[in-house]
Amino acid sequence: MPWVIYPCALLGGLNACTSACSSAPASVDPVIQRAVEDYGNGATAAYLAATSRDPSPAAAYFDVAQLTALPAVPAEVIGTRSHAEELTPGHWSVTTVVTDRTGTQESYKLPVVVTGAGAEQRYSTVGLPSRRPGLPLGSPAQVQASQEIPLGKKGFQGSDTDPNENPAAATVTQFLSAWLTGSGDAQRFAKPGAFTSWDRAPFTSINVESVTTPGNVPSAISGTIKVTATVVAHSRYSQQLTYTLTLTADNGQWVVQSIDDMPPVENTN
Numbered sequence: 001m002p003w004v005i006y007p008c009a010l011l012g013g014l015n016a017c018t019s020a021c022s023s024a025p026a027s028v029d030p031v032i033q034r035a036v037e038d039y040g041n042g043a044t045a046a047y048l049a050a051t052s053r054d055p056s057p058a059a060a061y062f063d064v065a066q067l068t069a070l071p072a073v074p075a076e077v078i079g080t081r082s083h084a085e086e087l088t089p090g091h092w093s094v095t096t097v098v099t100d101r102t103g104t105q106e107s108y109k110l111p112v113v114v115t116g117a118g119a120e121q122r123y124s125t126v127g128l129p130s131r132r133p134g135l136p137l138g139s140p141a142q143v144q145a146s147q148e149i150p151l152g153k154k155g156f157q158g159s160d161t162d163p164n165e166n167p168a169a170a171t172v173t174q175f176l177s178a179w180l181t182g183s184g185d186a187q188r189f190a191k192p193g194a195f196t197s198w199d200r201a202p203f204t205s206i207n208v209e210s211v212t213t214p215g216n217v218p219s220a221i222s223g224t225i226k227v228t229a230t231v232v233a234h235s236r237y238s239q240q241l242t243y244t245l246t247l248t249a250d251n252g253q254w255v256v257q258s259i260d261d262m263p264p265v266e267n268t269n
Helices: 012-020 030-049 167-181
Strands: 077-088 091-100 105-115 122-125 130-132 205-213 224-234 238-250 253-260
Touching: 030 077, 030 091, 030 105, 030 122, 167 205, 167 224, 167 238, 167 253, 224 253
Parallel strands: none
Antiparallel strands: 077 091, 091 105, 105 122, 105 130, 205 224, 224 238, 238 253
8 A cells, every 4th residue: 555644633622621631741752652653543544444344454453343334345545644642641642644545634533542661562442433524625825926947948858958048947957857867966966965865766757847936037146046846757657746946056056955845935824
C-alpha cells in the first residue's frame, strides 16, 4: 500500500471535556508518543482493511468478535497521519486522518492504553475507532501575482544556452534538471546547504514549463529573488510539480540559495 504524508488535524476541541475532567501528564515522552502514534496509525489502517469476508487484518489489534458489521470491501486508503495525546498517565487518544483515492479525508479517534516499561511495554486498543469531523476544506489559496521569466527554447534540458533565456530561468532549469534526474552536478548551481541530495534521483527527465517571480523580471544579476518553477517530471509516469526557489547573485551568476516550502501567497487576512 502506498503511503503519502498528509497533514493531521489536531482536534483539541473534541478532547476539551476529557482533558478538563482528568489530570493530564506534566510532560510527554516523545519516544513513547511516537510509538503510540505508530501503533494507533497501524491499528486504524488495519481496522479499515478488514472486511466481513476477511477480518484478519484487524486481528492483531482488536477483538475480532467485536467486529460484527464489517464492510464487504476494504476502504481504499492511500495515506494516513496520526497524532497522539496523553490524557492521563498511560491513557492515550490517537487521532488518525485517513485519505482515500479520491482525496477525501476522514478522521478517526482511537483510545490506546500503554502498560509496562522498557522491554515489557505493551500497547492495547480500547474498543473500536470512532469517526470524527475531518479537516475543514477551503478553496485553493491564490499564488501572488507573478511575472513569467523567459525560458530558452531548450532550457529544460539544463545544458543548452539560448540568448533569449533569462539567466535566472537558466539557473532554475539547470539546477532542477541536475537535482531531480541526477544528470549533472546540482551543487554547481547552488549555495552549500541549499538542498538535500537524493540517494537515487526520482526522475529520468524533466521539462520546465514555466518560471515566474512575484516581482519584476530581473534585468541584472543582483540581490535575491524568489521564483516558482512548474515542472513536468518523467519516470514510470509523468507528474506535474511546482518548486519555489530563492536565488541569490554570486560572482555574476544566479545560484539557488534555498528550496522553499511555500510560494508567495496573496494575503487573505
